[in-house]
Structure formats: structure tokens, C-alpha cells
Amino acid sequence: MTLTLTSLPENYRAVVFGASGGIGRALLDHIQNDPRCGSVYAASRSGVSVSGVPGVAFNLDDPASIAAAMDAAAADGPLHLVIAATGALHSEGQMEPEKSWRHMSAPRLADAFAINTILPSLIIQAGLDRLARDSRDAPEKAVVAALSARVGSISDNRLGGWHAYRASKAALNQVIRTCSIELARKSKNALCVGLHPGTVDTPLSEPFQRGVPEGKLFTPAYSAERLLTVLDGLTPQESGRLFDWAGEEITP
Numbered sequence: 001m002t003l004t005l006t007s008l009p010e011n012y013r014a015v016v017f018g019a020s021g022g023i024g025r026a027l028l029d030h031i032q033n034d035p036r037c038g039s040v041y042a043a044s045r046s047g048v049s050v051s052g053v054p055g056v057a058f059n060l061d062d063p064a065s066i067a068a069a070m071d072a073a074a075a076d077g078p079l080h081l082v083i084a085a086t087g088a089l090h091s092e093g094q095m096e097p098e099k100s101w102r103h104m105s106a107p108r109l110a111d112a113f114a115i116n117t118i119l120p121s122l123i124i125q126a127g128l129d130r131l132a133r134d135s136r137d138a139p140e141k142a143v144v145a146a147l148s149a150r151v152g153s154i155s156d157n158r159l160g161g162w163h164a165y166r167a168s169k170a171a172l173n174q175v176i177r178t179c180s181i182e183l184a185r186k187s188k189n190a191l192c193v194g195l196h197p198g199t200v201d202t203p204l205s206e207p208f209q210r211g212v213p214e215g216k217l218f219t220p221a222y223s224a225e226r227l228l229t230v231l232d233g234l235t236p237q238e239s240g241r242l243f244d245w246a247g248e249e250i251t252p
């Protein structure tokens, strides 16, 4: 299916960080097939080309590499669409979702905040600095979006568990809101938002898919198509908020 982001300018310039991930790759596939897209880059730790899209490398251990990757993506001009699709819920190291407060540990909390808060915050920072600005002649829409999660909502937390992941996404949502306030003063057609992709069949959700109700485990392609459609419909008035795959706002 070909998706056309009609709210972005013709020949818009885009970059997806986390392009090696399940949702990141699916976002990239849709964007590169959009006839309105002028250029798109795939940013990942390895820096390899993804789905034929040119790759750029970055590493959280070297924060300057994030700005350098954003520079490479903006080589042809300021960006109109920046998406941070990085994140982790579990890893082979210290990071496992906690079932009890007793499972919280300094390494688990530090890993979760590094990957789910600090990394996307630095991507957002670098993206905002290279975002297309309004001109009086051509007020262009431009978007910085980060994949967050519904479980980062404090008001929606009824189940408990996953302490570090929840907290790291809640902190990311606060960074998004804070940046959006500053962005509104600088550019009236730009947005900074968080997105919840639904439960998606990727390595991140794989160990937790058993309890997912029938029909509620999305393919990456479906979720990516929904997220881009939601982004296309958002206006600057909705900047700073968190939206799910259906376009519904999630309360903080």
C-alpha cells in the first residue's frame, strides 16, 4: 500500500532513527514509497543501508555521533520528518521488565533510562535543531516524533510492573512536552509528539505476546501505516502530546 503524507511539503526530507528495528524498518518502507518524499535516511547503530535507503551510523556511547548522523540526513536541506523509533524493553544484559519493586536495580533503571529516555532525547534535540523552519512565503509543516508507549502514562497505570520501562517512557513524554513548548515559540508549523504503536510483532514484544488478545498484535507494516497517517493528520495545536496508533490521545 502506498501512503502519501499530504500535510508535508512536496519533496519532504525525512530520517528514521532505529531503522534496524521492527517498527523503524516498516516506517522507512512506507516513507521511501511515498511519492512526495524527496529524501530519506536510515539511522542505526550499524549504519547499514536498510531496504535500499542510505544508512547513517550513530552510537549512544558517542552522543556527538547522533548530531553527525542528523547532519548527514539534513545534507540536502532542513528536515521535515524526524522519527526516533529506538527503544528496548529487555536485553541480554541487565534489562528485564520487573514484576515487583524488589526486582528494581540500579543497572536495570540505568539501562532503561539510557535507551528509552536519553537516546530519544538526544535524537529529538538534534532533530529540532535541523528542522525546516517556517518562512512567510511557504509555511512548511515539520515533525519530530518519538516512539513512546502507553505504559508510560501515569494516569493509565493500573497493572503495575515494568517499573523501569514505564518510568523511562514517562520521562521521555515529559521531554517531548517540554521541547514542544520551546518549539512553539520558534516555529508555528512544527510539532514534537510521542507515539504509541500498539502491541506490534517485533523482537521487543516477542517474549510478552502470549496474553495479547486475538487481532490485537499488529504487524509492523500496519502499525507504521497507522502512525504515519496519525502524524499526517496532526496540527501544531497537538504538539507536545502522546497519540496512539488510532490517533487517540493518551493522557500523561
Ligand SMILES: NC(=O)c1ccc[n+]([C@@H]2O[C@H](COP(=O)([O-])OP(=O)(O)OC[C@H]3O[C@@H](n4cnc5c(N)ncnc54)[C@H](OP(=O)(O)O)[C@@H]3O)[C@@H](O)[C@H]2O)c1
Binding pocket: 017, 018, 019, 020, 021, 022, 023, 024, 044, 045, 046, 059, 060, 085, 086, 087, 088, 089, 115, 119, 147, 148, 149, 150, 196, 197, 198, 199, 200, 201, 202, 203, 204, 205
Ligand atoms: N513492539 C511493541 O509492541 C511496542 C509497544 C509499545 C511501544 N513500542 C516502542 O516502539 C519502539 C520501537 O520498538 P520495536 O518494537 O520496533 O523494537 P525492536 O524491533 O526491538 O527495535 C528496537 C530498535 O531500537 C534500537 N536500539 C535498541 N537499543 C539501542 C541502543 N542502545 N542504541 C541504539 N539503538 C538501539 C535497535 O537497534 P539495533 O538493531 O542496533 O539493536 C532497533 O533499531 C520502542 O521505543 C518501543 O518502546 C513498541
